[in-house]
Each structure stands twice: as C-alpha cells, then as structure tokens.
Amino acid sequence: MKRLILSLVLIGCGVDESSSDYRRILYRGPICEEVDNGPFLHYVIEFRDMVEKATGVRPTDKLKSISYVTTSQDNLWGTCYTWSTKKGEIMMAKIELDPNLSNKSKVLERTVVLHELGHCIMNDDHVKDANDLMNPTVSMNITEEQANARIEHYMARLARGE
Ligand SMILES: [Zn+2]
Numbered sequence: 618m619k620r621l622i623l624s625l626v627l628i629g630c631g632v633d634e635s636s637s638d639y640r641r642i643l644y645r646g647p648i649c650e651e652v653d654n655g656p657f658l659h660y661v662i663e664f665r666d667m668v669e670k671a672t673g674v675r676p677t678d679k680l681k682s683i684s685y686v687t688t689s690q691d692n693l694w695g696t697c698y699t700w701s702t703k704k705g706e707i708m709m710a711k712i713e714l715d716p717n718l719s720n721k722s723k724v725l726e727r728t729v730v731l732h733e734l735g736h737c738i739m740n741d742d743h744v745k746d747a748n749d750l751m752n753p754t755v756s757m758n759i760t761e762e763q764a765n766a767r768i769e770h771y772m773a774r775l776a777r778g779e
Pocket residue numbers: 732733736743753
C-alpha cells in the first residue's frame with residue numbers, strides 16, 4: 618500500500634514518545650543510524666550493502682520505523698508505507714510487520730523485511746516472477762537457498778538498471 622501526501626514531513630531522531638508499544642521504534646533514518654540498534658537494523662544495512670554492490674550507488678533511505686503492528690489483514694506479513702512528493706521521491710517511509718512473523722523462521726523474516734525494503738528504499742513495485750524478491754507471495758517454509766535466489770535475482774535486476 619502506498620499513500621501520497623504533498624507536504625514535506627520532517628523526521629527527527631530519538632524515541633517516538635507517542636508510542637506506548639516498546640517494540641515500536643526500532644530504526645530511524647540514516648542520520649540517526651549510529652544511535653540505533655533495533656533488531657531489524659542489520660537487514661537495512663545488509664540491504665543497502667547489497668544494493669551498493671549491485672549498482673555502485675549506496676541508497677539513502679527515509680525509513681522512520683520497522684515495527685510489529687497487529688492488523689486485521691492476517692494474510693500480510695509486511696507492509697511498506699511511503700509518503701512521497703508529486704515527483705515520486707520518498708520523503709518518509711515505514712514498515713509494519715505482522716507480530717506472528719517473530720514466531721517463524723529467520724529466513725522468512727529476512728525475506729519479508731528485505732522485500733519491504735525493496736518498496737520502502739528502492740520504491741520498487743511487485744513483479745510476477747516467482748523467483749524474485751519483489752514477488753508478493755512467499756512460502757512460510759521458504760528455504761535459505763530459495764530466499765538467496767530471490768534476493769540475487771532482484772539484485773541482478775537492479776544491476777541491469779531495471
Ligand atoms: Zn510487497
């Protein structure tokens with residue numbers, strides 16, 4: 618799901634005091650990276666490392682948070698929300714994960730988070746190719762080999778400028 622707003626949103630560092638959920642603020646944007654050590658931050662760094670290796674350009678991000686949020690949509694493991702300018706530049710983004718993901722395999726968690734980062738950092742959409750990270754469907758029993766193949770497929774696309 619993507620939402621569009623036309624006004625500029627400023628992102629600050631620090632803990633979101635409006636949230637009472639202790640799991641809530643796990644990651645803030647790149648300026649704040651050194652003061653964050655949320656449990657999902659290593660995925661963000663891994664993703665940016667991989668994109669840099671594939672494209673030669675280290676992507677910046679406007680991620681505000683990656684957090685567990687219970688929603689009524691129980692068929693979704695993760696959702697990326699972006700707030701963009703008219704030209705489509707992401708000004709702010711957040712990722713919400715189904716709390717049930719924490720009971721599943723680390724391979725599934727990694728696949729879901731990296732997929733959402735494809736939306737929230739690279740502004741990429743879904744693809745039909747089932748062997749690509751940006752395919753919207755993922756098996757709960759995905760193996761490490763299958764996950765790595767999906768990630769490599771996506772990175773190869775980025776390397777080709779697609
Ligand atoms: Zn998606």
